[in-house]
Amino acid sequence: MIARAVDTKTRILDAAEKLFGQNGFDATSLRDITAEADVNLAAVNYHFQTKDSLIDAVIARRIEPVNEKRRSMLSDAGPNPTIEQILIAFLAPILFEDIKQIAPLMGRIMATPDGFITRLFKRHFEEVVRLFSGALAKALPELAPAEIAWRLHFTAGAMANILTRGYLLPEVTNGLCDPSDRPAVLARLVTFAAAGFRATEGF
Amino acid sequence: MIARAVDTKTRILDAAEKLFGQNGFDATSLRDITAEADVNLAAVNYHFQTKDSLIDAVIARRIEPVNEKRRSMLSDAGPNPTIEQILIAFLAPILFEDIKQIAPLMGRIMATPDGFITRLFKRHFEEVVRLFSGALAKALPELAPAEIAWRLHFTAGAMANILTRGYLLPEVTNGLCDPSDRPAVLARLVTFAAAGFRATEGF
DNA sequence: GTCTATAGGTTGATAGAC
DNA sequence: GTCTATCAACCTATAGAC
Numbered sequence: 001m002i003a004r005a006v007d008t009k010t011r012i013l014d015a016a017e018k019l020f021g022q023n024g025f026d027a028t029s030l031r032d033i034t035a036e037a038d039v040n041l042a043a044v045n046y047h048f049q050t051k052d053s054l055i056d057a058v059i060a061r062r063i064e065p066v067n068e069k070r071r072s073m074l075s076d077a078g079p080n081p082t083i084e085q086i087l088i089a090f091l092a093p094i095l096f097e098d099i100k101q102i103a104p105l106m107g108r109i110m111a112t113p114d115g116f117i118t119r120l121f122k123r124h125f126e127e128v129v130r131l132f133s134g135a136l137a138k139a140l141p142e143l144a145p146a147e148i149a150w151r152l153h154f155t156a157g158a159m160a161n162i163l164t165r166g167y168l169l170p171e172v173t174n175g176l177c178d179p180s181d182r183p184a185v186l187a188r189l190v191t192f193a194a195a196g197f198r199a200t201e202g203f
Numbered sequence: 204m205i206a207r208a209v210d211t212k213t214r215i216l217d218a219a220e221k222l223f224g225q226n227g228f229d230a231t232s233l234r235d236i237t238a239e240a241d242v243n244l245a246a247v248n249y250h251f252q253t254k255d256s257l258i259d260a261v262i263a264r265r266i267e268p269v270n271e272k273r274r275s276m277l278s279d280a281g282p283n284p285t286i287e288q289i290l291i292a293f294l295a296p297i298l299f300e301d302i303k304q305i306a307p308l309m310g311r312i313m314a315t316p317d318g319f320i321t322r323l324f325k326r327h328f329e330e331v332v333r334l335f336s337g338a339l340a341k342a343l344p345e346l347a348p349a350e351i352a353w354r355l356h357f358t359a360g361a362m363a364n365i366l367t368r369g370y371l372l373p374e375v376t377n378g379l380c381d382p383s384d385r386p387a388v389l390a391r392l393v394t395f396a397a398a399g400f401r402a403t404e405g406f
Numbered sequence: 407g408t409c410t411a412t413a414g415g416t417t418g419a420t421a422g423a424c
Numbered sequence: 425g426t427c428t429a430t431c432a433a434c435c436t437a438t439a440g441a442c
Contacts, residue, residue, distance in 0.1 A: 008407080024317060026229040029435065040409055045437060047407095111314035111367070114227060118371075126375060146379040150391050153372055153380075154361035161360025164316050169356055172329060176349040177356075188353050192399035199398035211425080232417065243427055248419060250425095 009047045011037040016058045021104030025055055025112060052116060059109060062102045063124040069093035070128055074135060083197050086135045087190045091159055095182050095189075107163030110156075140197060147201060155193040162189070212250045214240040219261045224307030228258055228315060255319060262312060265305045266327040272296035273331055277338060286400050289338045290393045294362055298385050298392075310366030313359075343400060350404060358396040365392070 006014075015037035019028040030051060034041045048054040073089035074081065081089070097103050109121055129152065136148050143151075166179030179185060209217075218240035222231040233254060237244045251257040276292035277284065284292070300306050312324055332355065339351050346354075369382030382388060 024229070024315075026227070027317065030437090031435080040407095041436095042410085042438080043408065049437090051436065107316070110364075111316060112227075114230065122371070122374075129375060146376060147391070149372060149376045149380050150388075151395055153364060153368075154392060154395050157361040157364025157368075158357035159360070161313075161356060161363060164314070165356075165360075168321075168325070169352060171325075172332060173349060173352045177352050188350070189357060191402050191404065192354055192357050195398040195402035196395035199394050201394065233419090234417080243425095244418095245420080245428085246426065252419095254418065 008037075008039050008043050011039055012044055012047060012054070013058055013061060016054055017062070017102060017105050020055070020058060021102065021108055024108055025114075025117065030054075055116070056120060058105070059120050059124065062097070062105060066093045066097060066106075067124070067128045071131065074132070081135060081139065083136065083139050083194045084190055086132060086139060087155070087193050087197075088186065090132050090155075091189060092186055094159065095162070095186050103163050107160060110160035111164045136197065143197070144201070151193075151197050154196065155189075158189060158193065211240075211242050211246050214242055215247055215250060215257070216261055216264060219257055220265070220305060220308050223258070223261060224305065224311050227311055228317075228320065233257075258319070259323060261308070262323050262327065265300070265308060269296045269300060269309075270327070270331045274334065277335070284338060284342065286339065286342050286397045287393055289335060289342060290358065290396050290400075291389065293335050293358075294392060295389055297362065298365070298389050306366050310363060313363035314367045339400065346400070347404070354396075354400050357399065358392075361392060361396065 012033060016028070016033045019032055019036055022028075023032075030044050031041060033054075034044060044051075044054060048057060070089055070093050073092065074086065077085040077089060094103065094106055097106065109117060112118075133145075133148050133152055136152065137143070137145060140148065162179060162185060166185075169177040169179055215236060219231070219236045222235055222239055225231075226235075233247050234244060236257075237247060247254075247257060251260060273292055273296050276295065277289065280288040280292060297306065297309055300309065312320060315321075336348075336351050336355055339355065340346070340348060343351065365382060365388060369388075372380040372382055
């Protein structure tokens with residue numbers, strides 16, 4: 001009998017992460033997951049009790065490292081970071097997570113407005129959003145707090161759209177845009193968002 | 204017997220639109236829809252054959268008027284519209300559709316990456332995206348076409364985030380932001396995105 | 407911890423009376 | 425066109441053997 005590289009619980013988490021990212025939480029059944037993981041159906045309920053609890057575990061496993069990276073990058077930028085440094089600290093950790101194939105999952109979380117997922121979203125993102133709002137408010141003292149919140153919301157939406165629908169860009173532009181070149185995507189989004197943050201209120 | 208205000212087919216479309224917007228396409232069963240519409244389950248299959256076909260009908264009914272409004276607003280702005288005019292023509296028709304309660308549906312479409320919805324999305328949006336990309340390219344001749352596409356993608360993401368997760372802003376900011384004030388939201392997003400479009404490439 | 411088997415509920419779609 | 429009744433397929437979750 002060939003020993004497995006990882007234990008059943010991790011196999012389930014990996015398979016669930018992949019399929020949730022690909023097809024969404026609703027559209028992925030526990031049977032899809034156990035087939036992908038090559039484990040028995042009942043193992044899911046043994047390790048995670050319910051499907052909702054599995055979703056929670058899948059998300060929690062990935063979000064905290066991203067937020068930790070955000071905090072450390074923001075901290076590394078010193079006591080008076082530029083807007084660009086703040087935006088990079090906010091965006092780079094999640095954009096570059098693609099390598100581990102978890103960006104689709106993050107995109108899916110951003111794109112699922114249902115109550116349960118929203119609660120997870122708030123639980124894991126609210127604190128880091130407050131941290132970055134504070135940093136941006138310090139870098140842009142002339143901008144009202146509400147305006148900071150709005151513009152961070154816009155930036156997060158742009159980011160989410162890359163994660164969820166980035167693949168559409170090459171199709172619409174006949175290959176002109178390449179969403180898989182993450183450093184270039186990051187540079188573009190930071191340029192765009194930084195200019196947006198520096199804009200004078202009203203038009 | 205009290206005559207109904209609208210026929211069964213329209214009642215189904217209205218109920219489906221409402222529930223798809225609220226809870227998503229997957230999470231809304233045909234039984235949910237027929238209960239909301241107060242019609243018989245079999246009526247759905249009689250009028251629309253399949254659920255996918257119903258989804259198509261619901262989306263098609265709303266998207267074309269929005270795109271028509273976009274085209275006419277862009278046309279009304281004359282042969283050399285400003286970036287602000289172009290962005291307003293693109294954003295206002297969908298942001299102000301909220302009054303008819305269809306913004307949740309639009310947000311849901313933007314936020315559903317699954318294959319079938321994506322095909323509908325492309326079918327109904329690709330042409331108008333090309334039209335506005337062309338207008339922006341004309342207004343910003345120094346900007347590479349790929350850059351136009353990227354920045355319109357960012358703007359659409361910000362817009363989608365308002366439609367899908369705008370309700371989070373008052374919660375996170377303790378009521379500082381009011382997403383229901385659509386003219387103010389439009390002004391803010393246009394200010395933000397116009398500055399982003401005018402940004403110099405690279406940082 | 408892992409399995410088989412199944413309970414118990416939902417779904418989309420249809421057949422056939424009226 | 426609208427109804428009742430129902431099918432076949434799917435789902436999550438669990439009980440109980442090993």
